[in-house]
Amino acid sequence: MAAAAVMPASIPAQAKPAWKPIIMEPQASKADDVEFDPDLHLSFKEAPKVHTMTDLGLPEDTGISPIAVSEPFPLFTFDAVMRMRQEILSPEVLGNCQYSSNLAQCQLRGFVNKYAPFVYDVWKNPKTLAIVSKIAGIDLVPEMDFELAHVNISVKSEEEREEELAAFAERAEFEADEGIAGCPWEDDKPIVDWHTDSYPFVCVTMLSDCRTMIGGETALRTGTGDIMKVRGPQMGCAVILQGRYIEHQALRALGAAERISMVTSFRPRCPSVRDDTVLTTVRPISIVSELYNQFAEYRLEILEERVRQQLRELRDAHAAGRRVATKKLKAFLDEQERFLAHMNREMVDDERVVRGSIDDSHLLNPKTESKVEPTSKKRMRRM
Numbered sequence: 130m131a132a133a134a135v136m137p138a139s140i141p142a143q144a145k146p147a148w149k150p151i152i153m154e155p156q157a158s159k160a161d162d163v164e165f166d167p168d169l170h171l172s173f174k175e176a177p178k179v180h181t182m183t184d185l186g187l188p189e190d191t192g193i194s195p196i197a198v199s200e201p202f203p204l205f206t207f208d209a210v211m212r213m214r215q216e217i218l219s220p221e222v223l224g225n226c227q228y229s230s231n232l233a234q235c236q237l238r239g240f241v242n243k244y245a246p247f248v249y250d251v252w253k254n255p256k257t258l259a260i261v262s263k264i265a266g267i268d269l270v271p272e273m274d275f276e277l278a279h280v281n282i283s284v285k286s287e288e289e290r291e292e293e294l295a296a297f298a299e300r301a302e303f304e305a306d307e308g309i310a311g312c313p314w315e316d317d318k319p320i321v322d323w324h325t326d327s328y329p330f331v332c333v334t335m336l337s338d339c340r341t342m343i344g345g346e347t348a349l350r351t352g353t354g355d356i357m358k359v360r361g362p363q364m365g366c367a368v369i370l371q372g373r374y375i376e377h378q379a380l381r382a383l384g385a386a387e388r389i390s391m392v393t394s395f396r397p398r399c400p401s402v403r404d405d406t407v408l409t410t411v412r413p414i415s416i417v418s419e420l421y422n423q424f425a426e427y428r429l430e431i432l433e434e435r436v437r438q439q440l441r442e443l444r445d446a447h448a449a450g451r452r453v454a455t456k457k458l459k460a461f462l463d464e465q466e467r468f469l470a471h472m473n474r475e476m477v478d479d480e481r482v483v484r485g486s487i488d489d490s491h492l493l494n495p496k497t498e499s500k501v502e503p504t505s506k507k508r509m510r511r512m
Contacts, residue, residue: 163247165209165251169208169209170206170209170212170251171257171260172203172205172206172365173202173204176264177199177202179196179197179199180196180197180357180359181196182374183195186351186353186355192329192373193330194265194330196264196267196369196371197370198347198359198370198375200359201360201363201366202366203365204332204365204367205334209251210336212247213245213248216248217248217278217280217389218389219244222237222240225240226244228415230485234283235281236280238275238280238411240278241278242274242277248277248278252393264369265330265369265371269330269396271395273423273424275420276393276394278391278392278393279394280392282387283388323377324378324410325372325374325410327373327411329372330370331372331393332367332369332393333347333390334362334365334366334367334390334391335362335390336364337387337390339362343382343383344381344382344383345361345382346361346380347359347368347377348378348379349375349377350376350377373405400431404431404468406428412477413482413483413485417479418479432465435461435465443458
């Protein structure tokens with residue numbers, strides 16, 4: 130929920146969780162000395178089907194890769210998921226790293242370095258990064274340590290779950306009688322509302338058992354304004370999304386008492402590739418000083434490498450007796466000025482950050498309607 134007044138967002142919420150995990154870890158998963166082993170904990174076999182930017186009606190160069198989104202694919206074994214759940218759902222993480230906002234009610238952030246060594250190694254391992262990069266169509270690295278394994282949590286009581294299933298069954302029966310079956314169930318009440326991500330790519334991994342789940346897809350807004358849905362992943366499976374450039378939302382699900390998803394963000398490894406990272410959706414739900422430190426550090430490293438490369442080119446040209454390519458050099462300087470100006474704009478003064486309040490400036494079309502239109506309405510217009 131949005132904050133009522135402007136206040137610093139430098140201290141994480143210390144709220145005690147009012148829920149407990151539905152899936153309890155088996156005894157074997159409780160060994161604290163278990164280390165991530167890609168040969169044991171990765172279940173990836175083959176690249177999944179992907180949808181390109183042009184498939185979504187967007188120009189191919191909209192983002193940093195032609196790939197827009199993948200279909201769900203197996204990524205982690207059951208043992209890996211249980212080990213990650215053990216770290217993520219620990220009292221330390223739930224008690225010290227829990228946030229909420231007007232986009233999502235329960236999120237866990239910034240806990241990996243301190244409380245989750247297994248999860249840290251998962252996303253830093255070269256084999257994991259190679260899989261993510263292969264599917265994304267570009268060499269990627271984690272955005273920054275603070276954004277490793279952001280977690281979204283949605284939990285229902287058994288009573289709520291049964292009430293929803295009963296309502297779904299009643300509605301399905303009515304729609305079948307009326308000949309309008311196939312309408313999505315409560316698409317206008319998403320778990321996470323319409324947004325674009327702050328970072329170029331994300332890998333969304335499911336950490337809950339979703340075999341009985343109805344719904345739970347990711348809805349994407351296409352270049353024509355239509356809605357495309359990508360089915361939700363099962364436990365241990367993941368979806369790769371170029372979410373900085375595509376408006377999307379996580380739709381509600383029935384039949385599952387909990388839905389815990391892990392979102393890890395990525396940026397291009399190559400410093401010469403543009404970095405469109407913004408902090409709009411993460412600034413109000415972060416320890417600002419830590420977020421800014423890591424953001425500034427990697428951006429300055431990019432700038433440092435760009436300057437070093439430009440300096441090498443300048444020296445080589447001079448050694449070969451060539452004149453300074455003035456237009457090219459000035460274009461480089463102009464680009465770095467824009468790079469620094471963008472970085473400066475994103476680092477809003479601490480006192481201006483409204484904790485938990487995310488406005489719609491991150492949307493590509495802030496004034497567009499944010500509800501998924503039922504299939505039946507689309508069908509009626511075409512008839």
